[in-house]
Amino acid sequence: MNTSTITDNILSARYLRKGEKTFEDICHRVASALASDEKDRELFYEAMTSLRFLPNSPTLMNAGTEIGQLSACFTLPVPDSIPGIFDAMKQGAVIHKTGGGTGYNFSHIRAEGSPVRSTDGVASGPVSFMKAFNAATDVIKQGGRRRGANMGILNVWHPDILSFITSKKEEGSISNFNISVMVNDEFMTLVRDRKFDEIWIKHPVTGVKVTVGEIWNGIVDGIWKNGEPGVLFYDEINRHNPTPGLGDIDITNPCGEQPLLPFESCVLGSINLAACINEGKFDEELLDDTVRMAVRFLNNVIDANVYPIPEIEEATKKTRKIGLGVMGVHDALLMLKIPYDSPGGRKWCGEIMHRITETAVEESQLLAEKLGTFPEWEKSTWKERKVRNAAMTTVAPTGTISLLAGCSSGIEPVFSFAYTRMNTVGKTFFIVSPVFKEALHSTLSEKGHSGDELKKREEEVIAHVHDTGSIQDLEWLPADFRSLFKTALDISYRDHIEMQAVFQKYVHASISKTINMPNSAERKDCEEALLAAWTLGLKGITIYRTGSRDSVVLSLGNSE
Ligand code: CDP
Incomplete structure (x- = not known):
C-alpha cells in the first residue's frame, strides 16, 4: 500500500463532489469557479494538479458548489449577554456546517459569581459557557466531512483565568476546543523577573486574589501534563496588527495561525516547497510565479465566497486578508541536504519566506493598481504601499492538504520516516x-x-x-x-522554537506549529520554552510533550 491509496481515500471522503471521479475533476471545478480569466484558470489548474499549491479544505470541497463557503478560519465575538452568547453559538454552528473553524475570546463574559441583575442570580462564568459551545460542536459535522474545530481564548487578566487553565485537565473534556491563554507583556515581564508573589487579579465581587505564580504554574503544569493551554502573546500580535484603526486583535482561529478581528474570516492556501525543486535545485522563479498566482487565487476567493452571515462578509471585505503559507518545508530541506536544526536550515527558510512575503506584497500591489486598495487601507499600517490585502502570509498546519500533496506538513519536521x-x-x-x-x-x-x-x-x-x-x-x-534525517522528536525544542521565530519574522499573520518535547522534559523546560517564545517575538506557542496525552485532539497531521 502506498501514499496514493490513502490519498484516494481522503479524496473520496472529503473533496469529491457528485459526478467527480478524480483529483483533476476537483481541480477543474475549483479553478473554473475562481479564475477571472482563461489564463489564470490554466495556471490555477496546473498549480493544483502538480500539487505545488493547494487551497484550504473548504475551498477544495465547496468551490463551484451550492454551499460556496471557501474559508477555513473564522473569529466570532462573544458578548456578555445570554442572547449574545447564544447568537455566537449559532453563528459558530453555521460556520462548522460549511467546513470552517471558529475562534472565540470568552473574556467579555463576566466572571463566575458576578451578579446577574435581571434574575437576581449569579453568573456562571466563561468556562461553563464554553462547555455549551463544545456540546453544540459535537452535534454538527463540518459539511458532513469533519468535526468542527474551535479555539477558546481567555485573557490572562480575566478573574476566571485559573478555572479556564484547568478546564481541560480531564482528558476528553471540552474536546472540540483548543484552549489558549492570551498573555501580555506586563504579565510576562513579571514572570521573567520572577515576581511570582505579586497579586495579578482580584475578583470584582468575591475579592479572591490570584498571584502571578498561581497563573504561571497553572499554565506550565497544564502544558507539561497534556499540552494545553497554548499561549498567545497579545502585545506582539497587536504590534503587527495591520489595521490598528479597526481595533485591537484578541482572537485567533482554531490552530492559531490567523489572529483576526471579530467577524473576520480568512482563506488559506499553501505552497509545497518540495514541489519547487527541480533536479536537486530550488527553482526560485517557479516559486515567484506560484506566489503571484496564489495571491490572485486567494484574493478571488474573497469575492467568490458565500459568507455564512452578513457581518462576516462585511468584516472580511473591509480588510481582504488572505493566508498564503508553505508546506513541504522539511522535505525541501532534505532534498537540498540541509539539516532542519542547523544555522543553514534556518538561513534558507528565512530567505525563502522573506521572498514569498515580498513577492506576495508586490502582487497585491498590482491588484490594488487594477482594483483599488482594501477599503480600510487608510486605517492601516500600509502607509508606504497601496495593497489589495491587509495581510498576505501565514503558516497553516496543512493537516489534510499536505497528505493530499504527499509532503511534510507546514513548517513541521517530519514526525517519522x-x-x-x-x-x-x-x-x-x-x-x-x-x-x-x-x-x-x-x-x-x-x-x-x-x-x-x-x-x-x-x-x-x-x-x-x-x-x-x-x-x-x-x-x-x-x-x-x-x-x-532527524525527526520532530530528535530535534531539540529550542531548535523548534528558533525555526518558528525565523518564519515569524517574515510572516504577516501567525504560525501554526507544535514545539515537541521528549517525555522526559521537565516543567522547567516548558517554562524556558514559553519565555524563549516571548523573547523571540512569536505570536503564540503550542508545546506537546510526547506521550502526555492518550489521544491528540486536533493537531498536525491529525485533522480528521
Ligand atoms: O489541510 P486543511 O486545509 O484541511 O486544514 P489545516 O491547514 O490543517 O487547518 C487550517 C484551519 O482549518 C485550522 O486552523 C482551522 O481553522 C480549520 N480546521 C477546521 O475548522 N477543522 C478541522 N478539523 C481542521 C482545520
Missing part, C-alpha cells in the same frame, strides 16, 4: 518517506553494500525507524546522514 497510518475506515498503511528511502539506498551503496545484503540492511533500518521513530542510535550509519 516510516510509520503506520490508519485511514478513516480503519485500514492501516505502512508508509516510508520516499526521500528517506532514496537517500538510505545511496548512502548504503556508497558504504559498499550491494545486492541482497543491501536490501537486508535497508529493511533493517526501515523497521528500526518504524519501531522507534529514529535513526540517531544507529551509530554505524554515517554521521551526516543521521544529522540530516
Whole structure:
C-alpha cells in the first residue's frame, strides 16, 4: 500500500463532489469557479494538479458548489449577554456546517459569581459557557466531512483565568476546543523577573486574589501534563496588527495561525516547497510565479465566497486578508541536504519566506493598481504601499492538504520516516518517506553494500525507524546522514522554537506549529520554552510533550 491509496481515500471522503471521479475533476471545478480569466484558470489548474499549491479544505470541497463557503478560519465575538452568547453559538454552528473553524475570546463574559441583575442570580462564568459551545460542536459535522474545530481564548487578566487553565485537565473534556491563554507583556515581564508573589487579579465581587505564580504554574503544569493551554502573546500580535484603526486583535482561529478581528474570516492556501525543486535545485522563479498566482487565487476567493452571515462578509471585505503559507518545508530541506536544526536550515527558510512575503506584497500591489486598495487601507499600517490585502502570509498546519500533496506538513519536521497510518475506515498503511528511502539506498551503496545484503540492511533500518521513530542510535550509519534525517522528536525544542521565530519574522499573520518535547522534559523546560517564545517575538506557542496525552485532539497531521 502506498501514499496514493490513502490519498484516494481522503479524496473520496472529503473533496469529491457528485459526478467527480478524480483529483483533476476537483481541480477543474475549483479553478473554473475562481479564475477571472482563461489564463489564470490554466495556471490555477496546473498549480493544483502538480500539487505545488493547494487551497484550504473548504475551498477544495465547496468551490463551484451550492454551499460556496471557501474559508477555513473564522473569529466570532462573544458578548456578555445570554442572547449574545447564544447568537455566537449559532453563528459558530453555521460556520462548522460549511467546513470552517471558529475562534472565540470568552473574556467579555463576566466572571463566575458576578451578579446577574435581571434574575437576581449569579453568573456562571466563561468556562461553563464554553462547555455549551463544545456540546453544540459535537452535534454538527463540518459539511458532513469533519468535526468542527474551535479555539477558546481567555485573557490572562480575566478573574476566571485559573478555572479556564484547568478546564481541560480531564482528558476528553471540552474536546472540540483548543484552549489558549492570551498573555501580555506586563504579565510576562513579571514572570521573567520572577515576581511570582505579586497579586495579578482580584475578583470584582468575591475579592479572591490570584498571584502571578498561581497563573504561571497553572499554565506550565497544564502544558507539561497534556499540552494545553497554548499561549498567545497579545502585545506582539497587536504590534503587527495591520489595521490598528479597526481595533485591537484578541482572537485567533482554531490552530492559531490567523489572529483576526471579530467577524473576520480568512482563506488559506499553501505552497509545497518540495514541489519547487527541480533536479536537486530550488527553482526560485517557479516559486515567484506560484506566489503571484496564489495571491490572485486567494484574493478571488474573497469575492467568490458565500459568507455564512452578513457581518462576516462585511468584516472580511473591509480588510481582504488572505493566508498564503508553505508546506513541504522539511522535505525541501532534505532534498537540498540541509539539516532542519542547523544555522543553514534556518538561513534558507528565512530567505525563502522573506521572498514569498515580498513577492506576495508586490502582487497585491498590482491588484490594488487594477482594483483599488482594501477599503480600510487608510486605517492601516500600509502607509508606504497601496495593497489589495491587509495581510498576505501565514503558516497553516496543512493537516489534510499536505497528505493530499504527499509532503511534510507546514513548517513541521517530519514526525517519522516510516510509520503506520490508519485511514478513516480503519485500514492501516505502512508508509516510508520516499526521500528517506532514496537517500538510505545511496548512502548504503556508497558504504559498499550491494545486492541482497543491501536490501537486508535497508529493511533493517526501515523497521528500526518504524519501531522507534529514529535513526540517531544507529551509530554505524554515517554521521551526516543521521544529522540530516532527524525527526520532530530528535530535534531539540529550542531548535523548534528558533525555526518558528525565523518564519515569524517574515510572516504577516501567525504560525501554526507544535514545539515537541521528549517525555522526559521537565516543567522547567516548558517554562524556558514559553519565555524563549516571548523573547523571540512569536505570536503564540503550542508545546506537546510526547506521550502526555492518550489521544491528540486536533493537531498536525491529525485533522480528521
Ligand atoms: O489541510 P486543511 O486545509 O484541511 O486544514 P489545516 O491547514 O490543517 O487547518 C487550517 C484551519 O482549518 C485550522 O486552523 C482551522 O481553522 C480549520 N480546521 C477546521 O475548522 N477543522 C478541522 N478539523 C481542521 C482545520
